[in-house]
Amino acid sequence: MGPNPLKFCEELLCGADLAKGSRVCDLGSGSGITSVMLAREYGFDVYAVDLWSDPAENRAFFRRMGVPDGQIHPVKADAAEGLPFxxxxxxxxxSIDSYNYFRRDPRYLGEKLLPYVKPGGRIYxxxxxxxxxxxxxxxACLLASWTPEQLE
Structure with a gap:
């Protein structure tokens, strides 16, 4: 939903040591474009978690993008309150351009997010x-991806 999420995702995971088939939470997944990238380009088992997006609409989008059912799991949840896992x-x-939206509480990471990550797991x-x-x-490099209105 934000500016150029695919570019952010690609740069964030450059050099990541996650194996194909890893179970990954796309936290604040929005319309699901980053979930598609995580599934198709990296081969992850993706849980697309978002408060505002409709899981049925996201599932239809994933199918249109050619992602097999069962590789991306759309979940409607309020990450600020914890996760349903x-x-x-x-x-x-x-988490691409979303972490700052659901919690600025300094205890959030340790109390509401880290418990869902396996020991030795990663947060990006x-x-x-x-x-x-x-x-x-x-x-010019910004204008290649964003409009002046988005940058405003």
């Missing part, structure tokens, strides 16, 4: 931002 369920959690977070304001002279 067994503890130590995931090999990894991937990507939150876009600017190092300095560049709105008066937008770089």
């Amino acid at each position: 067994e503890q130590q369920f995931f090999d990894a959690v991937v 977070l990507s939150i876009p931002g600017m190092v300095r304001d560049c709105h008066d002279a937008l770089p």
